[in-house]
Amino acid sequence: MSLAFADKGPGYFSNTTPAERVEDLLKFYGLSKWGFVVYRCTCGDDARWARFMTRLNTNKDHVLREIYHKPELADALEWSVQEDPSLDGATKDEVRRRFRKWVNSKPEIPNGLDDFKKQFFMRENPRYNYCIHVDSDAMESVTPQPPVIGGPEGPMSGYVNVVRADENWDLPDFDRFDWHSYESSKACNVEDKDYSEDEDEDDYDEGEPEIEGSRLHDVGWMMVDATTLVPETYSTFIKSPSWDRLYCRPPKILER
Structure with missing residues (x-):
């Protein structure tokens, strides 16, 4: 069990929601923000990318504000989008390399965190162990053409690529x-x-x-239903063994 939940008792996971578990993680480590780092690996169609991010944020607000009633979590979520022409067509391994450099250069350790918690802060926080890779196929899956051109968007669907980059991935x-x-x-x-x-x-x-x-x-990444990224997938990755338990090899999509 995560250090953040160690004093919660044996029924903690069955009696709490994914949003509550993220909330408890933030409180335990004194964090003001959470969320995956997103790597844009498809360039050229800025309008479609903007639509992709809009749908991601609209879904986030719907889930956190209307389903889990946690507006403070919605406000604290930060995707930290990485955009660079050199990322166009980048592999998952390339994104992992860049993400690890980002983690090492921006630890974002809260002020006042005691030495004991510092030992576990990075390894228990999904923000520093997993990232999102979005290529053209993933972007198009989340932004299909509306049924009527110019018409309203339907419910979000599609997937993104979640890349594993924790310290145990050493292949x-x-x-x-x-x-x-x-x-x-x-x-x-x-x-x-x-x-x-x-x-x-x-x-x-x-x-x-x-x-x-x-x-x-296990290729070190998997295709994950974009509607479940937050808080479901994020909260699941707080526990380190979760990857092996959930993993499904592409092109199968993990649906929660």
Whole structure:
């Protein structure tokens, strides 16, 4: 259980809402803002991007203000959108690299946080362990053409890519991985007289269809229903084992 919830008792998760859990996290660490960092990885259509962000914020306000009745959480949410022409077409690994630099350069540690809480602050806060990657497919899924041109928007749908970047994710960046050299090295090992069958397990190739260079089941990111980003997905990621429990490999979309 998260340190922020350690004194809440065994029935805490079944007796609280996702919004209440986010609220408790903010109170415990003295945080004034929360929310995922969003990386815009599709350039050119600024009007559609503006519509994407509008729909994200409209959904956020509806869920937090009207369903959970937590207007203060809606006011405190900050997406921290990262826009740069060099991000156009960026892979999930590239976004992870940039996100980790952002985390290291902007820890946003609250003033007055005691040393004990500082040990857990970064690892328990989803804002510093997961980020959002939005490519053209994700943007278009959230901003389909209205039924009537110029007509009202329907309920939000679609997905975004959630990238895992916590300290436990220590696999190679497969967008730069040299499979040819890796497989050649493995072939040489098999020919080695000291090679044993126990070494036959492949750390990087689980036989899955390749996605952005990765052949593992867990590619380090997943497609998540955009309507559930806050507070449901955010609150779930406060608990560190949640990724393994929820993970579904693209192109399957995680729906809560």
